[in-house]
Amino acid sequence: MMPSARFPDLADTSVLITGGGSGIGAALTEGFARQGSRVAFIDIAEAPSRALVERLSGATHRPLFLNADLTDIAALRSAMAEAAAAHGPITVLINNAAYDQRHDILEVTPDYWDGNQAINLRPQFFTAQAVAEGMIAAGKGSIINFTSTSFLINHPEMPSYTAAKAGIIGLTKGLAGRLGPHGVRVNAVAPGWVITDRQRELWATEERLAAHIAKQCIREEMHPDDMVGVCLFLASDASRMLTAQTLIVDGGYL
Structure with a gap:
């Protein structure tokens, strides 16, 4: 269920979301489109992304889908430049894209490790680099980096992924220190187990899900929509003096 809160300052704001075509990203794309933001x-x-754009075609500003592989930094920079050309300088960046493939510590090769980091950590720096100049010129901006509670609960099945997610917090704090004097805020969001279609298909068995929810204070499934409100808050001037923080959204599991 989408949040009912309205943030007037987000209307017409240029927003860029990575991995915005499905799962949590699609919910974020819809959530910001409902605020009247110019979302890229x-x-x-391609297929789910184009379907999402069509579904949101009645929004004040139709979302702009940019097809790019985040591991290709040149393509990533080109896509971000296209977003800025279409919507104006990006002042809200949400680094949502990730790939939580399971892998065993004994089977990880150097190439696998590098490829995993190239999806889960490296793009978050280069997207921030790409928007930094425009945000500094504007004297404002909000960068929201998605990390995960997986490294906080000692998840045993994806060491490269959890290393990347821990690294995102360090990156967030370093960027916050560098960009804060220019009015740019940088924060991280750490979701718990959000039940996307992918999670339900691959890992969220009825038994495992029930056991997890039993450890939450709020004993309900978390869905992609539950990540929207916190990002709207962090993007808006309601969080004007909040930076270098990690907000854990896990129903109280931790």
Whole structure:
């Protein structure tokens, strides 16, 4: 269920979301479109992304889908330049894209490690680099980096992924220190187990999900829409003096 809160300062704001075509990213694309933002999103999957744009065609500003592989930094920079040309300088960046493929510590090769980091950590720096000049010139901006509670609960099945997600917090704090004097805020969001279609298809068995929810204070499934409100808040001037923080959204599991 989408949040009912309205943030007037987000209307007409240029927003860029990575991985915005499905899962949490699609919910974010819809959530910001409902606020009247000018949303561009980058995704590698064309079919669901185009379907999302069509579904949101009645929004004040039709979302702009940009097809790019985040591991290709030149393509990523080109897509972001296209978003800025279409919507104006990006003042809200949400680094949502990730790939939580399971992998065993004994089977990880150097190439696998590098490829995993190239999806889960490296793009978050280069997207921030791409928007930094425009945000500094504007004297404002909000960068929201998605990390995960997976490294906080000692998840055993994806060490490269959890290393990347821990690294995102360090990146967030370093960027916040560098960009804060220019009015740019940088924060991280750490979701718990959000039940996307992918999670339900691959890992969220009835038994595992029930056991997880039993450890939450709020004993309900978390869905992609539950990540929208916190990002709207962090993007808006309601959080004007909040930076270098990690907001854990996990129903109280931790």
